[in-house]
Amino acid sequence: MVLAYHYHNKTSDLRVQDVLDPSFQVWLDEFQRAVLDFPSSTGFLMQDVVRFGPSKYDFVTVYENLAVESIETAANRWGPIKIYYPANNILSDHPYAILNAEWVSAEQRQAAAQFRTFLLSQEMQELALTRYGFRPANSQVSLDIAGSPFERYASYGLQRDIRAIVETPAGDVSRELITFWERQNYR
Amino acid sequence: MHTMSPVRRIPALVLLVVMLGSLVIGCGGNPSSPPTNAVVVRMLYGSEKQAWLEAVTPAFNAQRIQTSTGKPIFVEAIPMGSTESMEAILNGIEEPAVWSPASGILLPLANQEWASSNGGQRLTEDAPPPLVLSPVVIAMWQPMAEALGWPEQPIGWTEIAELAASGKTWADYGRPEWGPFQFGHTHPDFSNSGIASIIAITYAATGKTRGLTIEDVQSPAVAELMQAVQSGVIHYGRSTGFFGRQMFNRGPGYLSAAVLYENLVVEAYDQTRFPNLALPIVAIYPREGTFWTDNPYAILDTPWMTDELREAATIYRDYLLAPEQQQTALSLGYRPANTSIPLGAPLIATNGIDPQEPRTLLEVPDTNVLRAIQEVWGTTKKRVEVQIVVDISGSMDDEARLMNAKRAIRDFIDQLDDEDHVGIIVFSDLATELTPLTALGPKRDDVLNRILGLRAFGGTRLIDTVVEAYQTLQQQPAGERIRALVVLSDGEDTQSFTRPEELQALIGQDESGRSIKLFTIAYGSGGIELDLLRQMADVTGGQLYQSKSDATEIEEVYRDIATFF
Numbered sequence: 050m051v052l053a054y055h056y057h058n059k060t061s062d063l064r065v066q067d068v069l070d071p072s073f074q075v076w077l078d079e080f081q082r083a084v085l086d087f088p089s090s091t092g093f094l095m096q097d098v099v100r101f102g103p104s105k106y107d108f109v110t111v112y113e114n115l116a117v118e119s120i121e122t123a124a125n126r127w128g129p130i131k132i133y134y135p136a137n138n139i140l141s142d143h144p145y146a147i148l149n150a151e152w153v154s155a156e157q158r159q160a161a162a163q164f165r166t167f168l169l170s171q172e173m174q175e176l177a178l179t180r181y182g183f184r185p186a187n188s189q190v191s192l193d194i195a196g197s198p199f200e201r202y203a204s205y206g207l208q209r210d211i212r213a214i215v216e217t218p219a220g221d222v223s224r225e226l227i228t229f230w231e232r233q234n235y236r
Numbered sequence: 237m238h239t240m241s242p243v244r245r246i247p248a249l250v251l252l253v254v255m256l257g258s259l260v261i262g263c264g265g266n267p268s269s270p271p272t273n274a275v276v277v278r279m280l281y282g283s284e285k286q287a288w289l290e291a292v293t294p295a296f297n298a299q300r301i302q303t304s305t306g307k308p309i310f311v312e313a314i315p316m317g318s319t320e321s322m323e324a325i326l327n328g329i330e331e332p333a334v335w336s337p338a339s340g341i342l343l344p345l346a347n348q349e350w351a352s353s354n355g356g357q358r359l360t361e362d363a364p365p366p367l368v369l370s371p372v373v374i375a376m377w378q379p380m381a382e383a384l385g386w387p388e389q390p391i392g393w394t395e396i397a398e399l400a401a402s403g404k405t406w407a408d409y410g411r412p413e414w415g416p417f418q419f420g421h422t423h424p425d426f427s428n429s430g431i432a433s434i435i436a437i438t439y440a441a442t443g444k445t446r447g448l449t450i451e452d453v454q455s456p457a458v459a460e461l462m463q464a465v466q467s468g469v470i471h472y473g474r475s476t477g478f479f480g481r482q483m484f485n486r487g488p489g490y491l492s493a494a495v496l497y498e499n500l501v502v503e504a505y506d507q508t509r510f511p512n513l514a515l516p517i518v519a520i521y522p523r524e525g526t527f528w529t530d531n532p533y534a535i536l537d538t539p540w541m542t543d544e545l546r547e548a549a550t551i552y553r554d555y556l557l558a559p560e561q562q563q564t565a566l567s568l569g570y571r572p573a574n575t576s577i578p579l580g581a582p583l584i585a586t587n588g589i590d591p592q593e594p595r596t597l598l599e600v601p602d603t604n605v606l607r608a609i610q611e612v613w614g615t616t617k618k619r620v621e622v623q624i625v626v627d628i629s630g631s632m633d634d635e636a637r638l639m640n641a642k643r644a645i646r647d648f649i650d651q652l653d654d655e656d657h658v659g660i661i662v663f664s665d666l667a668t669e670l671t672p673l674t675a676l677g678p679k680r681d682d683v684l685n686r687i688l689g690l691r692a693f694g695g696t697r698l699i700d701t702v703v704e705a706y707q708t709l710q711q712q713p714a715g716e717r718i719r720a721l722v723v724l725s726d727g728e729d730t731q732s733f734t735r736p737e738e739l740q741a742l743i744g745q746d747e748s749g750r751s752i753k754l755f756t757i758a759y760g761s762g763g764i765e766l767d768l769l770r771q772m773a774d775v776t777g778g779q780l781y782q783s784k785s786d787a788t789e790i791e792e793v794y795r796d797i798a799t800f801f
Contacts, residue, residue: 088363089362096575099575100573100575101528102592103595104526104593104594122578125578126571126578126591127591128592
């Protein structure tokens with residue numbers, strides 16, 4: 050998605066015809082062909098980066114928190130990693146959705162809401178930041194608190210500010226992107 | 237067609253490793269036995285991680301960890317060449333719960349072939365996790381690497397090929413005492429590092445590091461480079477560790493370089509194992525790229541698997557990946573797969589290691605491309621010049637020895653190519669040349685018939701016959717072919733004039749890797765010249781085998797010897 054926005058030089062309103070644009074498809078194809086394999090999760094990918102280092106990957110796209118989590122283990126194997134932020138970015142914001150389905154009782158709904166409150170509490174949000182490298186969703190928690198990786202790892206390229214956040218494209222646009230990727234059979 | 241595909245060639249080999257485990261690759265399996273009602277997790281694994289698994293598995297078994305159903309778990313870990321174990325599973329000879337080959341190179345091939353004969357079922361789980369890592373490297377004596385300009389000048393597969401093909405010797409680099417350039421990699425039909433070697437050579441010939449096609453493989457440049465590299469090879473073999481040991485024990489006049497795993501280079505610096513290491517050894521990470529052995533731990537997805545077995549296999553996997561076991565792996569020279577373990581000693585420069593390497597990785601080609609590469613190797617591999625020496629003294633009638641040996645030798649000849657040169661000498665009171673040392677192709681059927689017609693009588697003229705057979709091989713130029721003597725005897729010498737010391741002096745003269753190799757078989761349960769046979773093998777860099785008169789066992793011995801060619 051980010052590559053598609055980047056190619057079309059915009060941050061919102063990505064359309065199906067943008068994805069179908071042949072010159073975009075050629076460009077994306079070149080990118081994909083440089084990838085040796087596609088691990089099934091970003092966590093596995095980051096582990097592979099630490100294991101195989103530059104023999105396998107010169108750079109990878111991963112979540113910021115995974116990069117943070119691996120800074121030290123990577124340094125212990127291959128040396129420091131450097132974090133770069135693309136001009137257009139996208140947030141993985143981990144929505145907490147309580148299902149509105151018939152199998153969820155009123156009691157369960159209430160319990161789920163309590164658990165959400167717990168996760169969003171200052172203490173838990175601080176822990177998410179200091180131990181796991183997530184940006185807090187609770188605006189009361191600052192990126193500058195003691196033990197924050199944003200302090201510790203600034204020299205690795207970790208930044209507080211993210212540049213443009215792109216708009217989540219409509220469902221049919223995402224579907225078209227995935228279909229194109231699958232059709233190319235990169236796996 | 238005698239260049240058999242590995243699929244047809246391997247089946248009966250598997251038993252050998254179990255039986256000859258102690259001979260070929262050290263101690264196989266586990267000394268203690270499973271408790272009653274245990275869930276036995278049988279694992280076939282690439283022998284390159286044997287040192288580690290033997291260090292940590294007995295402790296696991298001793299803990300008697302239980303499954304959720306309350307049964308103790310017992311792991312039966314069997315070291316076996318990676319290609320070999322794959323074929324054993326595909327051919328239904330082995331039904332393990334876990335398969336852990338040296339690398340993922342073989343996983344797509346194994347899954348594809350399993351699916352084609354099992355209604356599309358997968359053999360392994362998707363993306364099995366790695367246990368320990370080690371890159372495939374070219375191990376070379378440091379002063380030799382420096383003579384080639386290393387480390388300023390990076391060395392790769394191309395340089396190795398050029399060196400082998402140029403006809404240059406180390407004298408051209410001011411070091412005549414090192415002799416010619418002598419190189420080794422294992423047999424690609426049996427061993428992971430062998431297959432990695434021939435894939436890497438193919439990439440080097442095409443200038444690619446990925447996207448290899450069948451057309452690429454079939455280009456003349458590939459055959460040319462492959463042949464050039466093979467011309468420097470001293471012999472093949474099934475075990476990467478064997479090459480390592482030969483190189484470390486025998487020094488730079490024997491092997492200049494060999495394709496090994498990085499952990500074996502670390503092992504060379506273990507002074508209790510190799511107290512006489514002649515020179516420092518370095519791991520060269522080929523500039524064109526290489527492969528990792530990542531030792532995937534694949535729990536099989538086959539009909540014989542049960543939930544209980546799967547659970548037990550998972551518990552053992554988690555044990556192997558826990559920090560303590562991973563730390564043990566590091567101390568033995570492997571790179572831990574568990575990323576929480578930092579790299580450090582013994583993976584350091586003073587042990588010939590650069591932990592910042594390798595920098596380039598080669599892509600694992602798909603199944604059809606892999607098969608095409610194996611074919612190119614089959615046509616360009618180094619040919620052998622082999623004298624088969626067989627005892628037909630009267631005692632060979634005991635225990636049906638001769639009958640079993642005949643079958644095994646015929647089977648051995650089936651393993652050889654038409655272009656290989658084969659001679660057979662039989663001996664009792666006298667020696668008789670059954671067939672001279674000439675190309676096998678035109679005489680194959682005749683030779684097989686002559687073997688059938690052998691009968692046992694008379695005494696044992698062992699030493700004199702070996703001397704004569706050795707001398708005919710000596711007349712063949714060194715380096716053009718692998719020269720070997722395969723000697724079977726079941727008794728004590730009764731007839732020879734040559735004294736054992738004279739034989740030792742003769743075969744001990746040539747200490748180079750291109751020397752004539754003696755593979756000796758102490759056969760049957762009579763009074764055998766065991767020490768003499770052992771010395772013949774040890775002095776020349778060959779191997780001693782002991783076999784009772786059993787049709788399968790003696791056949792496996794000859795098959796193992798065939799992997800050297």
